[in-house]
Amino acid sequence: MSSTLTVVVPCYNERANIAPMVAALQAALVGVAWEVVFVDDNSPDGTADAARAIARQDTRVRCIRRVGRRGLSSAVIEGALSSSADYVAVIDGDMQHDETRLPLMLNALQGGAQLAIGSRHVAGGDNAGLASPFRARLSDVGIGLAKKLTGAEVNDPMSGFFMLRRDLFEALAARLNGQGFKILLDLVLASPAPLRIVEIPYKFRPRAAGESKLDALVMLQFAGLLIDKILRGAVPLRFISFALVGAFGVVINIAVLEAARSVGVSFGVAQTIGTFVAMIANFELNNQLTYRTQRLKGKKIWRGLLLFMLVCSLGAVANIGIANALYAQNASSVLAGAAGAAVGVVWNYAVSATLVWRAR
Numbered sequence: 072m073s074s075t076l077t078v079v080v081p082c083y084n085e086r087a088n089i090a091p092m093v094a095a096l097q098a099a100l101v102g103v104a105w106e107v108v109f110v111d112d113n114s115p116d117g118t119a120d121a122a123r124a125i126a127r128q129d130t131r132v133r134c135i136r137r138v139g140r141r142g143l144s145s146a147v148i149e150g151a152l153s154s155s156a157d158y159v160a161v162i163d164g165d166m167q168h169d170e171t172r173l174p175l176m177l178n179a180l181q182g183g184a185q186l187a188i189g190s191r192h193v194a195g196g197d198n199a200g201l202a203s204p205f206r207a208r209l210s211d212v213g214i215g216l217a218k219k220l221t222g223a224e225v226n227d228p229m230s231g232f233f234m235l236r237r238d239l240f241e242a243l244a245a246r247l248n249g250q251g252f253k254i255l256l257d258l259v260l261a262s263p264a265p266l267r268i269v270e271i272p273y274k275f276r277p278r279a280a281g282e283s284k285l286d287a288l289v290m291l292q293f294a295g296l297l298i299d300k301i302l303r304g305a306v307p308l309r310f311i312s313f314a315l316v317g318a319f320g321v322v323i324n325i326a327v328l329e330a331a332r333s334v335g336v337s338f339g340v341a342q343t344i345g346t347f348v349a350m351i352a353n354f355e356l357n358n359q360l361t362y363r364t365q366r367l368k369g370k371k372i373w374r375g376l377l378l379f380m381l382v383c384s385l386g387a388v389a390n391i392g393i394a395n396a397l398y399a400q401n402a403s404s405v406l407a408g409a410a411g412a413a414v415g416v417v418w419n420y421a422v423s424a425t426l427v428w429r430a431r
């Protein structure tokens with residue numbers, strides 16, 4: 072029998088939550104022909120094994136194990152495109168979303184809505200399950216930025232809990248960025264016409280097992296997605312991410328420089344220390360964020376760090392050379408400096424992608 076609803080669960084290291092999720096869906100979706108697709112990014116804790124063990128006993132359970140690629144948004148896309156159901160829902164694998172709201176979301180879509188969103192920020196919803204005030208603040212900042220910069224009429228654009236018709240998802244799939252952790256906003260902005268959206272309140276639960284995936288790096292990815300949408304895809308998202316990390320490195324450089332100067336270190340030495348610290352910080356951020364799907368691990372990190380520092384050193388030479396040449400031709404110092412910096416960033420990005428994080 073064909074399913075009415077496919078529930079897509081992107082997951083990484085969620086073995087302990089697989090069986091509880093299946094049981095919760097079974098209790099919540101009585102009377103609905105449903106299936107669940109766990110999309111596992113090759114979790115080392117055996118998440119895929121746990122899902123397949125249940126699938127052998129229950130044909131409503133499926134598992135897609137992805138090797139060599141990671142990311143929540145791309146996992147959702149793969150899971151949704153594997154469905155033949157009329158409707159597709161997305162829910163996190165950590166049991167923090169309220170699966171009992173799924174029938175209400177389905178009813179809203181069957182009543183004419185195009186997108187039903189589980190919302191923490193409408194009457195009746197709350198985000199009390201966020202693990203700390205820091206996480207709550209990160210979430211609030213992200214929501215505020217999304218609404219201000221994109222004009223999206225959604226109270227909870229960072230929600231990872233939503234449902235829509237499968238044919239609508241397929242129509243929008245080619246327009247999706249597919250990177251990062253926040254696919255809902257990507258879907259809303261990918262639609263060429265405003266969607267009829269209904270927000271269903273729910274209470275965000277505390278995590279019972281596993282570890283939270285939300286951190287400052289996720290927020291940087293989210294910032295990159297917003298910039299990508301504002302620029303309408305004119306600049307590659309990975310380059311945007313690389314440039315954001317570079318800007319953060321400038322802040323680190325200046326902070327270390329000033330700290331060293333405050334204890335009597337000469338300017339030249341302080342600047343050298345600041346530069347090296349910034350390079351190391353930029354390498355780590357790019358490894359965790361920009362090139363998350365091809366992240367270097369183990370001994371490869373040290374080789375990658377040395378290559379990255381060499382690449383950035385050559386980029387600095389190019390930066391200074393271009394800036395000096397333009398300044399010598401009577402260009403303003405601001406224009407010359409900006410041109411040099413732009414050349415340096417493009418060089419660092421292009422060569423780092425080729426040598427440091429080369430796809431294998």
